[in-house]
Amino acid sequence: MAELNLVLLGPPGSGKGTQGERLNEDLRLPYYATGDILRAAVRDETELGRSAKRYMDAGDLVPDEVIVGVIAEALDSDEARDGFILDGFPRTTPQAEALDAKLAELGRSVTAVLLIDVSDDEVVRRLGGRRTCAANGHVFHVEFNPPEKEGVCDIDGAELVVRDDDKPEVIRKRLDTYHEKTEPLIDYYDHRSVLRRVDGVAPPDQVTEELRRTLATMRLEQDEAV
């Protein structure tokens, strides 16, 4: 069977992480959230991990070449032989080019980019409505999962707060960055005919179903092409 090298794309709050974990179970392919594998490389003190740590300790952004190196190591592993699911990378056109170049070295390419499409207003509604328990991090949502008593954690009675990441101005800033840096990837991958768009506004189970259908259709097309 052909390998399945997948990239998840979508704004913050689009549910990429949730869908990535479900695809990971469905497809039995490793799921790589960039932040996690970068942290793992630092923890395991690999050569690239040590290099990444030097930048992080200095308060600098980890340069693309280091991130690409860490990801390439993961993609070149035994567990990723039949494919992988990437989340959080690439985030910019230069990163996408670097990923393509690395994969080409390995005789591989991106099979599909799954874009989970969600409007800005929906992102603000989702992230902005989150309330987090100050004591133990339990998460509620004013609209989708409200606590029994406003501002109080159902589980331990602690105060519910808005995390910095969930403040409207911070969400807008993350969205601006997404539009400016990451959105150009939609065209980039569309030109390469690997972009698949999924409506991310539907409930998570429906989004999962649509992703499954999209991948099944793609595999049929691949089989016909062989």
Ligand SMILES: [Zn+2]
């Ligand atoms: Zn709590």
